[in-house]
Amino acid sequence: MGKNFTLEQIPDMTGKVCIVTGGNTGIGKVCALELVKKNAHVIVASRTPSKALATIEEIKAETKSDKIEFIQLDLLSLASVTKFISEFKAKNLPLHLLLNNAGVMACPFALSEDGIESQFATNHLAHFYLTTQLLPILEQSQPSRIVNVSSSAHKMLLFHGFTLDTLNEKSKYSPSVAYARTKTCNVLFTRELDQRLQKKGVKNLYVNSNHPGIVRTELVRHNGPVLNAIIRQFSIDANDGAITQMYLATSPEVEAKDIHGQYYVPFAEPSTPSGYAATQENQTKLWDFTEKILSEKVPGYAGAGI
Ligand SMILES: NC(=O)c1ccc[n+]([C@@H]2O[C@H](COP(=O)([O-])OP(=O)(O)OC[C@H]3O[C@@H](n4cnc5c(N)ncnc54)[C@H](OP(=O)(O)O)[C@@H]3O)[C@@H](O)[C@H]2O)c1
Numbered sequence: 085m086g087k088n089f090t091l092e093q094i095p096d097m098t099g100k101v102c103i104v105t106g107g108n109t110g111i112g113k114v115c116a117l118e119l120v121k122k123n124a125h126v127i128v129a130s131r132t133p134s135k136a137l138a139t140i141e142e143i144k145a146e147t148k149s150d151k152i153e154f155i156q157l158d159l160l161s162l163a164s165v166t167k168f169i170s171e172f173k174a175k176n177l178p179l180h181l182l183l184n185n186a187g188v189m190a191c192p193f194a195l196s197e198d199g200i201e202s203q204f205a206t207n208h209l210a211h212f213y214l215t216t217q218l219l220p221i222l223e224q225s226q227p228s229r230i231v232n233v234s235s236s237a238h239k240m241l242l243f244h245g246f247t248l249d250t251l252n253e254k255s256k257y258s259p260s261v262a263y264a265r266t267k268t269c270n271v272l273f274t275r276e277l278d279q280r281l282q283k284k285g286v287k288n289l290y291v292n293s294n295h296p297g298i299v300r301t302e303l304v305r306h307n308g309p310v311l312n313a314i315i316r317q318f319s320i321d322a323n324d325g326a327i328t329q330m331y332l333a334t335s336p337e338v339e340a341k342d343i344h345g346q347y348y349v350p351f352a353e354p355s356t357p358s359g360y361a362a363t364q365e366n367q368t369k370l371w372d373f374t375e376k377i378l379s380e381k382v383p384g385y386a387g388a389g390i
Pocket residue numbers: 105106107108109110111112129130131132135157158159160184185186187188189206233234235236295296297298299300301302303304
């Protein structure tokens with residue numbers, strides 16, 4: 085498969101501040117490393133300090149740069165997201181890139197600290213909250229970007245429907261359907277947020293989503309060994325897995341071609357999301373549902389503000 089972009093094409097990022105969720109391993113770690121190599125100031129937003137700090141030391145050693153730091157973020161806890169937001173704001177930094185990369189796939193049924201199904205809580209809810217609360221800084225820092233890492237697995241929702249009301253019912257839980265639902269949410273959130281920004285007249289905050297490819301990372305930890313052996317045959321490494329999101333996150337083409345609200349696949353190719361991820365109706369349904377949860381679970385929540 086030809087590549088429309090390579091990591092070497094990431095432009096100089098001097099003066100740019102970037103948050104990478106899940107920047108301690110897998111695709112997120114490659115993104116953090118490549119951004120620091122190009123002189124960005126990177127904040128690794130991860131849940132486990134020991135893992136994040138080890139990665140940061142590795143990246144510092146490799147790049148001879150100290151423009152990388154850790155702020156703890158556990159996406160399974162809305163209180164942790166609130167704390168992350170206030171710690172980031174206290175630094176009085178601009179924000180040019182929010183890379184919503186962290187995710188879990190097909191884990192056994194569990195609830196987050198706030199009582200929400202864990203894949204939905206991690207992959208969508210916490211990222212929605214984080215993103216909308218950081219919007220004022222992203223707007224002030226234009227040109228700026230948000231990249232929401234989705235997956236082609238969103239297409240697996242095909243025979244199941246975009247159901248949200250039974251989300252927290254263990255008896256209705258299927259690990260793979262729940263994952264597909266969250267990756268559908270990433271696409272729907274991207275487009276709804278983009279439309280709201282456009283309506284508000286925010287023209288230089290570019291919001292897009294992507295599928296990184298089938299990538300050899302720790303994401304498959306809940307698959308069986310046989311399935312993982314099959315997947316390994318046709319998967320790509322994390323460097324190639326980082327290409328599509330790094331294109332959306334950094335390429336000057338995104339601004340030159342005014343790319344926003346779109347879904348991209350390897351390697352930096354525009355694509356079309358599946359039916360459930362393509363309707364205006366599901367965008368609105370997801371936005372309202374998410375706002376309702378946040379207003380119930382976050383003390384003093386004042387809404388997404390857009
Ligand atoms: N790999 C693929 O084939 C593939 C395909 C399509 C889409 N994707 C998407 O690509 C993204 C990156 O995945 P990956 O393949 O790089 O997986 P990975 O190696 O498992 O990395 C996932 C990252 O998310 C973090 N994370 C998970 N739960 C978290 C939480 N509660 N709070 C904060 N961070 C949390 C992990 O932290 P810990 O290290 O602490 O667990 C890790 O840093 C995901 O959104 C995934 O859905 C991957």
